[in-house]
Amino acid sequence: MPTKPPTMPKQRPSRRLRTPKRAKEGQRVAEIFHRFSLANPEPKGELEHINPYTLLVAVVLSAQATDAGVNKATRDLFKLAPTPQKMLALGLDALEKHIKTIGLYRNKAKNVMALSQRLIAEHGGAVPHQREALEALPGVGRKTANVVLNIAFAESTLAVDTHVFRVAHRLNLAKGKTPLEVERGLLQVIPASYLRHAHHWLILHGRYICRARGPRCDACVVCDLCFSPDKWFDCGKPGSDTSKGAAHT
Numbered sequence: 001m002p003t004k005p006p007t008m009p010k011q012r013p014s015r016r017l018r019t020p021k022r023a024k025e026g027q028r029v030a031e032i033f034h035r036f037s038l039a040n041p042e043p044k045g046e047l048e049h050i051n052p053y054t055l056l057v058a059v060v061l062s063a064q065a066t067d068a069g070v071n072k073a074t075r076d077l078f079k080l081a082p083t084p085q086k087m088l089a090l091g092l093d094a095l096e097k098h099i100k101t102i103g104l105y106r107n108k109a110k111n112v113m114a115l116s117q118r119l120i121a122e123h124g125g126a127v128p129h130q131r132e133a134l135e136a137l138p139g140v141g142r143k144t145a146n147v148v149l150n151i152a153f154a155e156s157t158l159a160v161d162t163h164v165f166r167v168a169h170r171l172n173l174a175k176g177k178t179p180l181e182v183e184r185g186l187l188q189v190i191p192a193s194y195l196r197h198a199h200h201w202l203i204l205h206g207r208y209i210c211r212a213r214g215p216r217c218d219a220c221v222v223c224d225l226c227f228s229p230d231k232w233f234d235c236g237k238p239g240s241d242t243s244k245g246a247a248h249t
């Protein structure tokens, strides 16, 4: 009876084979953020504020609302109530009148009053720097805490809103199903030197260029580095100089 030939053990791809692909992908991601940084070296958020407290209030008010709509309502409000003490003195009814053009304003007004009380009672009227302390405030979740930590305290946090979520998927930067998964994925792939501003670059890119409907691929500075099925403009191979540049990224 013929003897069965010995079966060869299955070979796993060696690190040497996988490394170049990973390195190439790392170069693509670094190039994406390099171009964002060239197009807009000091990106700024669009929510108007005059101190960390008014930033916190503006972000709380911005849930399911546009920055422009929030700014319109807060311009006068923040002149009258730029601190938690002055917000409490203003009172719930007056606050509601100022922000009644913003969706869910009654609930948001209650949260602003409650968080103002907590800031005075537990933090001496200041906005805390710690994520846990921020997230313990009424109406403040992880996204709001990330925005405040990034803008008010210059931390390299990354808030994932609908724009960041979409851009992360289209540019194949992070593929998570939830904002938290995408946030973690982005923090892993974005080079440390770009993390401080990545939040704004991705939001502005999503808001003005990589729009949900009708992305402006012909004006996209990273068009040649994008392999999304939503891309409609032929901008050539990576590195080809056909992108037009984008004012907001």
Ligand code: SF4
Pocket (backbone or CB within 6 Å): 170, 171, 209, 210, 211, 215, 216, 217, 220, 221, 222, 223, 224, 226, 227, 228, 230, 231, 232
């Ligand atoms: S090429 Fe189009 S789909 Fe890709 S990132 Fe740019 S705007 Fe978005």
